[in-house]
Amino acid sequence: MNQVVTFGEAMLRLTPPNYQRLEQTVSLDVTVGGSELNSAIAISRLGMKSAWVSKLTSNPLGRIIANKAREQGVDTSHIVWTKEHRIGLYFLEQGATPRSSRVIYDRKNSAISAIQPNEVNWAEVFKGAKLFHTSGITPALSKSATETTKAAVKAAKAAGLLVSFDMNYRATLWSTDEARQCFTEILPDVDILLTTDEDTNRVFGYEGSYEEIAHKLKDTFGFKIVAITLRQVISVLRGGWSSLALADKLYKSKKRYEMEIIDRVGAGDSFTAGFLFGYLTEGIEKGIAYGDAMSAFKHSMPGDVLWMTEDEVKAQISGEDAKIKR
Amino acid sequence: MNQVVTFGEAMLRLTPPNYQRLEQTVSLDVTVGGSELNSAIAISRLGMKSAWVSKLTSNPLGRIIANKAREQGVDTSHIVWTKEHRIGLYFLEQGATPRSSRVIYDRKNSAISAIQPNEVNWAEVFKGAKLFHTSGITPALSKSATETTKAAVKAAKAAGLLVSFDMNYRATLWSTDEARQCFTEILPDVDILLTTDEDTNRVFGYEGSYEEIAHKLKDTFGFKIVAITLRQVISVLRGGWSSLALADKLYKSKKRYEMEIIDRVGAGDSFTAGFLFGYLTEGIEKGIAYGDAMSAFKHSMPGDVLWMTEDEVKAQISGEDAKIKR
Amino acid sequence: MNQVVTFGEAMLRLTPPNYQRLEQTVSLDVTVGGSELNSAIAISRLGMKSAWVSKLTSNPLGRIIANKAREQGVDTSHIVWTKEHRIGLYFLEQGATPRSSRVIYDRKNSAISAIQPNEVNWAEVFKGAKLFHTSGITPALSKSATETTKAAVKAAKAAGLLVSFDMNYRATLWSTDEARQCFTEILPDVDILLTTDEDTNRVFGYEGSYEEIAHKLKDTFGFKIVAITLRQVISVLRGGWSSLALADKLYKSKKRYEMEIIDRVGAGDSFTAGFLFGYLTEGIEKGIAYGDAMSAFKHSMPGDVLWMTEDEVKAQISGEDAKIKR
Amino acid sequence: MNQVVTFGEAMLRLTPPNYQRLEQTVSLDVTVGGSELNSAIAISRLGMKSAWVSKLTSNPLGRIIANKAREQGVDTSHIVWTKEHRIGLYFLEQGATPRSSRVIYDRKNSAISAIQPNEVNWAEVFKGAKLFHTSGITPALSKSATETTKAAVKAAKAAGLLVSFDMNYRATLWSTDEARQCFTEILPDVDILLTTDEDTNRVFGYEGSYEEIAHKLKDTFGFKIVAITLRQVISVLRGGWSSLALADKLYKSKKRYEMEIIDRVGAGDSFTAGFLFGYLTEGIEKGIAYGDAMSAFKHSMPGDVLWMTEDEVKAQISGEDAKIKR
Amino acid sequence: MNQVVTFGEAMLRLTPPNYQRLEQTVSLDVTVGGSELNSAIAISRLGMKSAWVSKLTSNPLGRIIANKAREQGVDTSHIVWTKEHRIGLYFLEQGATPRSSRVIYDRKNSAISAIQPNEVNWAEVFKGAKLFHTSGITPALSKSATETTKAAVKAAKAAGLLVSFDMNYRATLWSTDEARQCFTEILPDVDILLTTDEDTNRVFGYEGSYEEIAHKLKDTFGFKIVAITLRQVISVLRGGWSSLALADKLYKSKKRYEMEIIDRVGAGDSFTAGFLFGYLTEGIEKGIAYGDAMSAFKHSMPGDVLWMTEDEVKAQISGEDAKIKR
Amino acid sequence: MNQVVTFGEAMLRLTPPNYQRLEQTVSLDVTVGGSELNSAIAISRLGMKSAWVSKLTSNPLGRIIANKAREQGVDTSHIVWTKEHRIGLYFLEQGATPRSSRVIYDRKNSAISAIQPNEVNWAEVFKGAKLFHTSGITPALSKSATETTKAAVKAAKAAGLLVSFDMNYRATLWSTDEARQCFTEILPDVDILLTTDEDTNRVFGYEGSYEEIAHKLKDTFGFKIVAITLRQVISVLRGGWSSLALADKLYKSKKRYEMEIIDRVGAGDSFTAGFLFGYLTEGIEKGIAYGDAMSAFKHSMPGDVLWMTEDEVKAQISGEDAKIKR
Numbered sequence A, B, C, D, E, F: 001m002n003q004v005v006t007f008g009e010a011m012l013r014l015t016p017p018n019y020q021r022l023e024q025t026v027s028l029d030v031t032v033g034g035s036e037l038n039s040a041i042a043i044s045r046l047g048m049k050s051a052w053v054s055k056l057t058s059n060p061l062g063r064i065i066a067n068k069a070r071e072q073g074v075d076t077s078h079i080v081w082t083k084e085h086r087i088g089l090y091f092l093e094q095g096a097t098p099r100s101s102r103v104i105y106d107r108k109n110s111a112i113s114a115i116q117p118n119e120v121n122w123a124e125v126f127k128g129a130k131l132f133h134t135s136g137i138t139p140a141l142s143k144s145a146t147e148t149t150k151a152a153v154k155a156a157k158a159a160g161l162l163v164s165f166d167m168n169y170r171a172t173l174w175s176t177d178e179a180r181q182c183f184t185e186i187l188p189d190v191d192i193l194l195t196t197d198e199d200t201n202r203v204f205g206y207e208g209s210y211e212e213i214a215h216k217l218k219d220t221f222g223f224k225i226v227a228i229t230l231r232q233v234i235s236v237l238r239g240g241w242s243s244l245a246l247a248d249k250l251y252k253s254k255k256r257y258e259m260e261i262i263d264r265v266g267a268g269d270s271f272t273a274g275f276l277f278g279y280l281t282e283g284i285e286k287g288i289a290y291g292d293a294m295s296a297f298k299h300s301m302p303g304d305v306l307w308m309t310e311d312e313v314k315a316q317i318s319g320e321d322a323k324i325k326r
Helices: A035-045 A060-071 A143-158 A176-189 A197-204 A210-221 A267-281 A284-298 A310-317 B035-045 B060-071 B143-158 B176-189 B197-204 B210-221 B267-281 B284-298 B310-317 C035-045 C060-071 C143-158 C176-189 C197-204 C210-221 C267-281 C284-298 C310-317 D035-045 D060-071 D122-126 D143-158 D176-189 D197-204 D210-221 D267-281 D284-298 D310-317 E035-045 E060-071 E143-158 E176-189 E197-204 E210-221 E267-281 E284-298 E310-317 F035-045 F060-071 F143-158 F176-189 F197-204 F210-221 F267-281 F284-298 F310-317
Strands: A004-007 A011-015 A027-033 A050-053 A055-057 A080-082 A089-093 A102-106 A131-135 A162-166 A192-195 A225-235 A238-246 A250-252 A257-260 B004-007 B011-015 B027-033 B050-053 B055-057 B080-082 B089-093 B102-106 B131-135 B162-166 B192-195 B225-235 B238-246 B250-252 B257-260 C004-007 C011-015 C027-033 C050-053 C055-057 C080-082 C089-093 C102-106 C131-135 C162-166 C192-195 C225-235 C238-246 C250-252 C257-260 D004-007 D011-015 D027-033 D050-053 D055-057 D080-082 D089-093 D102-106 D131-135 D162-166 D192-195 D225-235 D238-246 D250-252 D257-260 E004-007 E011-015 E027-033 E050-053 E055-057 E080-082 E089-093 E102-106 E131-135 E162-166 E192-195 E225-235 E238-246 E250-252 E257-260 F004-007 F011-015 F027-033 F050-053 F055-057 F080-082 F089-093 F102-106 F131-135 F162-166 F192-195 F225-235 F238-246 F250-252 F257-260
Touching: A004 A035, A004 A143, A011 A060, A027 A035, A027 A060, A035 A050, A035 A060, A035 A131, A035 A267, A055 A060, A060 B089, A060 C060, A089 B060, A131 A143, A131 A267, A143 A162, A143 A176, A162 A176, A162 A267, A176 A197, A192 A197, A192 A210, A192 A267, A197 A210, A197 A225, A210 A225, A210 A238, A225 A267, A225 A284, A238 A267, A238 A284, A250 A284, A257 A284, A267 A284, A284 A310, B004 B035, B004 B143, B011 B060, B027 B035, B027 B060, B035 B050, B035 B060, B035 B131, B035 B267, B055 B060, B060 D060, B131 B143, B131 B267, B143 B162, B143 B176, B162 B176, B162 B267, B176 B197, B192 B197, B192 B210, B192 B267, B197 B210, B197 B225, B210 B225, B210 B238, B225 B267, B225 B284, B238 B267, B238 B284, B250 B284, B257 B284, B267 B284, B284 B310, C004 C035, C004 C143, C011 C060, C027 C035, C027 C060, C035 C050, C035 C060, C035 C131, C035 C267, C055 C060, C060 E089, C089 E060, C131 C143, C131 C267, C143 C162, C143 C176, C162 C176, C162 C267, C176 C197, C192 C197, C192 C210, C192 C267, C197 C210, C197 C225, C210 C225, C210 C238, C225 C267, C225 C284, C238 C267, C238 C284, C250 C284, C257 C284, C267 C284, C284 C310, D004 D035, D004 D143, D011 D060, D027 D035, D027 D060, D035 D050, D035 D060, D035 D131, D035 D267, D055 D060, D060 F089, D089 F060, D122 D143, D131 D143, D131 D267, D143 D162, D143 D176, D162 D176, D162 D267, D176 D197, D192 D197, D192 D210, D192 D267, D197 D210, D197 D225, D210 D225, D210 D238, D225 D267, D225 D284, D238 D267, D238 D284, D250 D284, D257 D284, D267 D284, D284 D310, E004 E035, E004 E143, E011 E060, E027 E035, E027 E060, E035 E050, E035 E060, E035 E131, E035 E267, E055 E060, E060 F060, E131 E143, E131 E267, E143 E162, E143 E176, E162 E176, E162 E267, E176 E197, E192 E197, E192 E210, E192 E267, E197 E210, E197 E225, E210 E225, E210 E238, E225 E267, E225 E284, E238 E267, E238 E284, E250 E284, E257 E284, E267 E284, E284 E310, F004 F035, F004 F143, F011 F060, F027 F035, F027 F060, F035 F050, F035 F060, F035 F131, F035 F267, F055 F060, F131 F143, F131 F267, F143 F162, F143 F176, F162 F176, F162 F267, F176 F197, F192 F197, F192 F210, F192 F267, F197 F210, F197 F225, F210 F225, F210 F238, F225 F267, F225 F284, F238 F267, F238 F284, F250 F284, F257 F284, F267 F284, F284 F310
Parallel strands: A004 A050, A004 A131, A011 A089, A055 A080, A131 A162, A162 A192, A192 A225, B004 B050, B004 B131, B011 B089, B055 B080, B131 B162, B162 B192, B192 B225, C004 C050, C004 C131, C011 C089, C055 C080, C131 C162, C162 C192, C192 C225, D004 D050, D004 D131, D011 D089, D055 D080, D131 D162, D162 D192, D192 D225, E004 E050, E004 E131, E011 E089, E055 E080, E131 E162, E162 E192, E192 E225, F004 F050, F004 F131, F011 F089, F055 F080, F131 F162, F162 F192, F192 F225
Antiparallel strands: A011 A027, A027 B027, A089 A102, A225 A238, A238 A250, A238 A257, B011 B027, B089 B102, B225 B238, B238 B250, B238 B257, C011 C027, C027 E027, C089 C102, C225 C238, C238 C250, C238 C257, D011 D027, D027 F027, D089 D102, D225 D238, D238 D250, D238 D257, E011 E027, E089 E102, E225 E238, E238 E250, E238 E257, F011 F027, F089 F102, F225 F238, F238 F250, F238 F257
């Protein structure tokens, strides 16, 4: 029985090695990434059963993605397979100050963009589960993806699951108007909202302090919990991380992490995983502690996947120093 | 002034290293390939000016392709640039007996598939040129690509150029019926047809000896020259190569090449380049000699591009042995 | 429910790239291999559920192995995890004539060598399964591994499973006397024996034609099926493959495969997988056809794992040629 | 018609990967670099036509260099090709504090060191051009290179071009006395001098503030513009960048860039390119803005070449932040 | 004649490239490392003859280690070779804040752990030597290694050598109680103790300022010299280094080094080498200067080995700046 | 005491990976090679002490070469070090039929080309040695190298050593006339000549069967032994090897080796090493057996160096098969 179910797209990620620009490279590192898969993996690695629902083309590229999910213990039995369409790709250029990192998406007409609401038997998928998670990327992929996302959220509510949603606004997929309109329909069914002040500002025009934004969101949509991640961008290769959550009261990170950034992609999804895991097993305080530790740790390794064990999460929380461990 | 103009698509080619299967790789070698670009490059390297006409998305991936053409001295000033669409990709798996090599195309909705007949000023492009070359892949890309190919051929004839055409049937792009119908419209304007017995058989159902097929093609469409390449597939990693051409009389290879195959992609395009170069500078006999030498040599190096000098072509023709050269 | 259960050791395989000798390399390719895991993976990839039972140290190296099994869909829930001992390693040097390939094992004191008969609940493992497979390597690992292997075979018989056994004699693990003594105890419970004439000769001193050996084995131990693989070693980089099986009658390969060898490790295990899958789904003839195709195909890719789909198995059997496939 | 013509040596650059010392490496990354080629490339990438004049040995190494220039759109038709001599090499060790980066040159007897004044038809080369650029490295290569440089400068003046000169003193090529004597002959014909306080101090013994040095240079040699780049060396992997220029008045950078340094080689040449491009298209203010942005950006990628588009230059100038761009 | 003799284990070090976690890597960089070998190498590179005594398995892995020692000029003629046992391995994960670097040792049952006191003819080994060095790792490997270490120290004293000892406590090899008991027997024969406050605290429970610890150690065991290295851990990728030594008086570093850390392993051993070399050739002040410079420099390159020349040591001491050197 | 002394140049060898052409590569594999060093290494690896005499520039590139010799146990104490000149390089392109492998030398003005007869104290070098070996490459490097070679040969004779000489004609270094004139002076002092019929034909115009050539050489110059290697070039990637020697009688290979060629460079030098080792330890028959086995084995691994043990030589001679060894 899976406790957490996530739904979204995962792509092959193609990265030029050694801080090369995409235009200059002659080889690409191949990994797998996608917001909701990243979270499902990080949750699974902590020992909580998770499933990832998506639609994939049944060719070697599609199998690479499913293999990666399966490798990490994520249930892939609900993936919809098709011989049509294609696997989404994204190219990631790693930068260094003053050159920021860049993503070029090549995900149009991917299999999941053609997903239809009736292709997934959500009732079956949600059997025994506690929480359903998706993000603002999934409905942005296509009209039928929007419909399928809405259907999934409704089905989750119907099945008594908590619904978690990461706003994740992607400007290359749709306009802020389109996003706002869609989110406005989905958010009333959402229990846990995870977001950043930047996304909230772009989509809803909210301004103010983090607390104010959290309150405004909670008040507007009636969330059970609003979690806001606070990424400090010191430079392209250095950063800081903390978060806060508003529920019955305001919760804040007890420590702030400093990061030497090897690869920041997937860090938000790692926070989501840690927050949900912590919340489901104990409560919001643990959610923040796990989410922060996991997000900060993610920055230290290449790829979207958080290769971390729960022992390592605990060590981070209890303040592991920077000395070599033998 | 370019002497040869070619028209078609080039893609990023992504190849798993070391005979890995695509599904198992964690990195991909990035090169550039496309039938008509490959030929333009091989011609340019022999010192004959060539241009390649195509349509590319103006992002780093599109620039990689144009850079490669330019690097090899090919005139890229007639490429149509767009901010829309995408760059075509193809994944190549190198095999070893009993596993044949495989290509997975991901070229749908590429920039050139959206090309429109009026986007290229063919009269301008053909100024001073002697020969226009394209292949059966270009019209197969989309309806507007079919129209543009036809327009290009007509314009070439109008400008007094020789028209060369490689039949290159691609089953993943269209049916044999579609191909036959299209080719039947184009071929009457073609002077030089390059093909294989396999493609002729699939598209036109021709059977018989190579000579018979050549005669049938020449009689049906009124070609000036029909060149047929004879690839002997000994195993995945070993092959033989020769060719014949029918014009005023039948010309045959004076030697047959044996190949230890490192990468066979682009070999046919190298034959085309050598044949056209030889024919334009001297005649059919030289065309066959250059075409064979260049095609055989192509098998010995990775990538679609034939990295060869004319001195090396001559050395092959005069029978260079297999000893190390210091 | 798993249909096939295998039991044995898997190791990290460390291979110098590009035909380097181990002594000269500065990097090692990391893959995972082990006879019974290799077979479980190849079976799982064909869509038949399989489980692999083993004992692993719970550190990153142990997780690499379990991840690989899981990635390929193999059930890893019966693995025994420990904080003690170590993960076995093997170093593989790829040769070229006249230098044969070499393996250096570094597997002493690995976790599975410390396995105890009572650490696996075989009754639970075998629920719903049809066949149990192990090889002569597993009991050779240690005394307690011998005991556990015997217990597993007994439990499999008790649960009504077919028992399959690959003789796989490893001279670095024990003497032929030790092997013979152990096998003599185990083989009476075995239904399907897979072996080579070389192993049979070394362990039991059998000589004669393949058929004679098969008959002698069948008569002595009362096997339901004896399958003998016939590997022709043409050179280090070229080989041939066929097989035969003796059951109610003698079955022989309908075709012989020629191979250009990229990596021959795991080919025998791929035969085993194909043979068992074919036999379980249809019968011995299909077993031989699948076993041969899968073993031959394995030679064409690096690593122990057979990255193959059932469509590809069928294409091999129906005689796919060596031409590139687009 | 080329607007800018540069003249100088380019070499193969051989770099040990991953901060290895040269003595410990077993592979070398191959790129192309040379001060005047670097500038010609960066100018060409902004859409301004440029040519690079040099002398190369016609072997694969020489072709690598010409290919790279051509790939970037630089006119290579004025390169002098020879079968004699060799291609210059330089080995670059990337350091990390407290180990500074090191260059070992192996450029003696390179083709360009044998260049003769009459080998280039400068009148032809300069047709339609606006500016000629070279650096203090070119005359330092040999006596005949000194003569050819002087001839080029004279021809440029005669043809009505602006002459730009980067002092670039190289202690491994000649003494400060030799350099001063040579520069003293060349500089009176120079319109735009680009330099650093360090080089000015070593060659001319000038001391004082940057402004004082600029004034002294301008007064002594009658330059139209003196541009001085101000590199702040924070550590081996961190730096800051700004510049100033003295012409009709003193111009200063409006912002200072901070850099996380991936590879600092070619940054000065990128400044030159940006400064000249900005100056030629608008004026000194734009020259400084472009030069600074391009130099700072260069630090963020491996190799001598600045892989940058004009859109990216503009984004830097308008203050792009360090966040990932999707 | 060797001036310095060291004794200990060296292992193959297997490192995932590019900050990957061990669990995610598919290749491992192979280098050689071991505290006493590292020091012997760094001493040899300065021109002082050194020998390294150890026990190795005579297979390719063992030869890799001996080759590396020999490559660096270290006398390997006293190594004890065996066909038994195995070569120790260690896996190193390079971290980035907040993930510290990690070592997984796989060194149990290595050849040297089976060394016997009578396998080395210490009298022969020490002929003409001035100093014997080992560390707290060697006796920790096994009981017979403890005995052999003690025998070596006794033999060194008997032969009139100085004895140098780096405390190097390794918690994965033995408990602090075991270490303390063993060290208490060995230290009275030691002339030069090299340690950190962390190790002293863990083994002997000493607390206080560095000077107090140095005094306590000197007073308790009667050392001639106590050298304490002061590593400042700013972050995983940044650090500071200085040291002090107590002998007739207290000596302190004249400068503190800042490091951008590429690889910190072997830095302590480099200090040891520099300190001993400086002390033996001139005195403690030079020892500190060389030790600090060498340790700081070590951080800037991958691998355990310090690839440095004496000219470079001197340049560091005299304050080489961070600018590129051409 | 070294038993064998060799004298000649070693270079850095720079090889594009994966059968790439030099012009297309972006990285080069770095190894070390040089005929006489290759032989000294192969002899040392068999346990016979050898020294290599040369002249090297004292920079990281020179140290790479000396490190490699030292790594393999070769005595490097007689190398002449200089701060002048440069390290010779050679670029090796690995071919595949019909493209032969190619070498581009960049060795002009290397340190050894400036060697002077009085820079080596040959009397000291030859103390206790049995045999001196050099090749026709060494005198070809420069006039002073010719003089030094002659002086070395005279000194060897004077010291009572056997003199061995590999004719090794290099057309890029000198004309056949120059070579013949030089060899005619040197050969009368040579005891053991190693050569091929091709070199003999090019330099001396000898024709006829191998036996006839051997007799003609022996009669003309009075050699004690003439050894001729017979390399069969089947294709670029396949070959055969045997040899013969004429002394008191004619000796021929007892077996002929077939090779799958990974890298054929250094194979002749490996024959030399095996022949000299066999001859010095037992006689000509063993010389041929060792020489053939070692040369054939060399083809199976990358680089000039023969990574082989004497056990492996013996296994080859006794007919090791092509099966994997575990």
